[in-house]
Amino acid sequence: MIQLNLQEGLQKAVLSLMPDANISSILVRPCPDLKFGDYQANALIGLAKRNKMDPRKFAEQVIDKLDVSEFCELVEVAGPGFLNFRLKTESISDVLVRACKGEHLFFSIEKKPRxxxxxxxxxxxxxxxxxxxxxxxxxxxxxxxxxxxxxxxxxxxxxxxxxxxxxxxxxxxxxxxxxxxxxxxxxxxxxxxxxxxxxxxxxxxxxxxxxxxxxxxxxxxxxxxxxxxxxxxxxxxxxxxxxxxxxxxxxxxxxxxxxxxxxxxxxxxxxxxxxxxxxxxxxxxxxxxxxxxxxxxxxxxxxxxxxxxxxxxxxxxxxxxxxxxxxxxxxxxxxxxxxxxxxxxxxxxxxxxxxxxxxxxxxxxxxAILGEDGKPFKTRSGEIVRLNYLLNEAEQRAFDVVTEKNPDMGENERREIARVVGIGALKYADLSGNRQSDYVFSWDNMLSLVGNTAPYLLYAYTRICSIFRKLDGEIILKPKFFTLAQAEELTLAKHLLRFGLVLEQVGDECRPNFLCNYLYELAGYYASFYENCPVLQAEGEIRIQRLALCDLTGKVLKTGLETLGLETTERM
RNA sequence: GCGUGCGUAGCUCAAUUGGAUAGAGCGCUGGCCUCCGAAGCCAGAGGUUGUGGGUUCGACCCCCGCCGCGCGUACCA
Missing domain, CATH: 3.40.50.620 (HUPs)
Structure with a gap:
């Protein structure tokens, strides 16, 4: 959303200096390290070089033509000619407020559907x-x-x-x-x-x-x-x-x-x-x-x-x-x-x-699917693992863990959770890797329930649900702005803004693992937020804002997981 | 032979048009539950990205050689 605004602005600025430039390669992407800023553009270097210009000077000229003050602090030139954008908190807040109103969920619907x-x-x-x-x-x-x-x-x-x-x-x-x-x-x-x-x-x-x-x-x-x-x-x-x-x-x-x-x-x-x-x-x-x-x-x-x-x-x-x-x-x-x-x-x-x-x-x-010896996969008896057997095993393993964690829960509920978690883990294992890599079949790997797996994401979601359960019918107010004073709040908020870009990239390259990575990071940022920023104990505006952050994170998680074909559960 | 794809931490995998100090998980070491769910969080150790050159301000990524492996190569799909 903001990223697209920055990108379009930058492309316009470049065109005003270089009317025949190929702007399709002028992209604005998230910075690899937050210390550089929030978004960066590095395509100006190549463009300048191809036109025999000094990259840093060219970058300065582009900045002169660029007005993104609505979204960003001063745009900086770094290194050989990177452009670094640092978002204004108010502009992040605006996007969040609109998301709370249900105007969007950090991605936009294609105007020209294919x-x-x-x-x-x-x-x-x-x-x-x-x-x-x-x-x-x-x-x-x-x-x-x-x-x-x-x-x-x-x-x-x-x-x-x-x-x-x-x-x-x-x-x-x-x-x-x-x-x-x-x-x-x-x-x-x-x-x-x-x-x-x-x-x-x-x-x-x-x-x-x-x-x-x-x-x-x-x-x-x-x-x-x-x-x-x-x-x-x-x-x-x-x-x-x-x-x-x-x-x-x-x-x-x-x-x-x-x-x-x-x-x-x-x-x-x-x-x-x-x-x-x-x-x-x-x-x-x-x-x-x-x-x-x-x-x-x-x-x-x-x-x-x-x-x-x-x-x-x-x-x-x-x-x-x-x-x-x-x-x-x-x-x-x-x-x-x-x-x-x-x-x-x-x-x-x-x-x-x-x-x-x-x-x-x-x-x-x-x-390809390989065995743990690196050769084409077969079981010891030389058979290929049947899908229904694999699904049974996934659910059973998840059931054992659910039972261990929730000994007092009724069996029906444990079975249902195990189904969501087990099948989810199986799917996620298949989607989270680069699809072109060979796939080493391993029960433990495929049905693993720790680390970068479906249960980690589902767990983050259940913690969010748990907070809202505790409100017990209390009316939730929508924040009019977000302060984002605490580092974990800001990091989480910025990550929410990236959802749309990731979805586009998944579609462009048919690589769902980008979405898995994104959701895993989102769950990680939420976990840090959860540890460091009390929600229910907070007061006044801060409480309202944090509840809203939880809600938005939950919505993005749920939407993302559903897009991966995973169901969610409110308890596990 | 030709074509095609791969080689990243002990293991399983990431790395966003060539971009900044190559990141996670598992495993290992150590810390955190009178505090919203510990299936969690924090910290630490762990790398000459198969190898040798080249292009570039900058290479896991592009080009060439070599080593190793997978897959394909007319009556299966």
Whole structure:
């Protein structure tokens, strides 16, 4: 808010001296150290140098043209030409007062909302969801929340894997080895067993392989019996996906699986071929990217030699559908980093197919899940950890701690708190790291309840709630101004002002860990404030102001946590 | 081979367009509950950012070489 005012003011001042300057790089950011000031701009140095000017002198000239006295003390030039801004307490107070009136919560709603399609989670039918799916699901949902909070229109779409060669094997297994009892107990487990069974048999038995191909062709040709089984498998799978999503409190606007696009694939391949974009090679249809360094040696396949389309074609159809249906300005895919080549090809190819499209195509990728030995993650028995098991474990661990801390609390309440804390810890662990870093799976790490974790933030929130409970119906007055005389009050207040900037940065770079860091710092500043600034014992205006600071901190914490997909609890 | 990504404290991770003294947590050492919730607070120890050069007023970040690792590399997605 103030930061934006400073930034716009600075950009104007620069333009008045340098009418053709590129002001998009003239940014005002928080200072790394409060001793320098509250906000700084360091882009003037480079600008001056590029124009062969002395950076410090240029900075002085800009300051002469700059009027930010409404918000700041004297603007200073420091070091090689940094501009340091120090906020006036009155101007901080103004922002807080308006926030108390409910005019804003330290961020502004986008005046020109964009439409953004986000593709995340995308589990495969007949396979249990496991730890590998959680990052995509959590990251994608959080990004959707962030964009919506900022006022954008978001369409979320779960592109489930409900079509493909695996169904040949599944159909053979279903017809020959189905255990109906096991299916009713745990459908995905049974389907996974069938898949593995047939998959193993294929390795050394041509006869089985032929049966698999035969069943697949029948399915693709619309064989009624196979279609019924296929639909049954999808239904059973979706039922279990929904269970997980409901526990994670994640949802989607659309769930259009790969099969939704089946009848569009042939037309696309034909069109690519007729326009000379695709060509034939070894019986398959291929697209070459000769003009691209990275893709020169990696052609994309749009049709296999057996005539079937593959996932590149499906993704082209999906993208076309999304463009036509929602006219988004951006489409975001949240998947793991191993698919980078695929999305490079897809984006390049789509642009060649539809040169007029203006969508930003964005592959938001994340790192691999590794075991504690640094190798791709598996449990001791060689299995991948199932998501529902992970969620159970998270809740159980949290329950043990809640019980230890609150032995007198009723079990229902402890269970509910454990659910919020446990699932929250799991999500937060996934969101708080840089998404591109590889992820080392560790129960203790993922379900840790101390340090920079969800419980720390939730705890800060419960302390705020606790203060307001003690008011016991007393009417809370809204302060007309904030004195902010104590250092901890001032630090906390200044941090509240930064909320909007952080949300923008999360959206710009699709990195929710920025928001986690911000909230962790906010909770930390609140903890210091809490230790050093009595609220209920304070008197008069100070008491009113501190109560308001608690209230605003609580609102930002709650909003931030909800944006990360975390629920809050008033006690824990 | 080619492409791509990574290497930061004992461990797990941050570091806001190249910006000021590289920050947290865990663990370790020590202090704080007649005081709004100690799942907390305060203090301390802990680093040649894999390595060698280069660009720059300034490099964890950009460029080049080397070492180590992950992933990808046409009929899986």
């Amino acid at each position: 439409t953004i399609v986000i593709d995340y989670s995308s589990p495969n039918v007949a396979k249990p969801m496991h730890v590998g799916h959680i990052r995509s699901t959590i990251l994608g949902y959080t990004l959707a929340k962030v964009f919506r909070l900022l006022g954008h229109k978001v369409v979320t779409d779960n592109h489930i894997g409900d079509w493909g060669t695996q169904f040949g094997k599944l159909l053979v297994g279903w017809k020959e080895n189905l255990d109906k009892n096991a299916l009713s107990v745990d459908a995905l487990h049974e389907m996974e067993r069938l898949y593995k069974l047939v998959n193993a048999a294929c390795d050394n038995d041509e006869v089985v392989l032929d049966r698999v191909r035969h069943e697949l062709v029948k399915l693709q040709d619309g064989d009624e019996e196979n279609l019924i089984i296929w639909r049954k498998m999808i239904e059973l799978s979706r039922h279990q996906f929904d269970e997980i999503y409901s526990r994670l409190k994640v949802d989607f606007d659309e769930t259009l699986g790969e099969s939704f696009y089946n009848d569009r694939l042939k037309r696309i391949v034909d069109e690519l071929f007729e326009r000379g974009i695709a060509e034939e090679s070894e019986g398959a249809k291929i697209v070459y990217f000769n003009e691209s360094k990275a893709l020169k040696k990696h052609p994309a396949m749009v049709q296999k030699s057996d005539g079937a389309a593959n996932y590149t074609t499906t993704d082209l159809a999906t993208l076309e559908y999304r463009q036509n249906s929602w006219q988004p300005s951006e489409v975001i895919y949240v998947t793991d980093g191993r698919q980078q080549l695929h999305f490079q090809q897809l984006f390049e190819l789509y642009t060649r197919w539809k040169p007029e499209h203006a969508m930003k195509l964005n592959h938001v990728w994340f790192g």
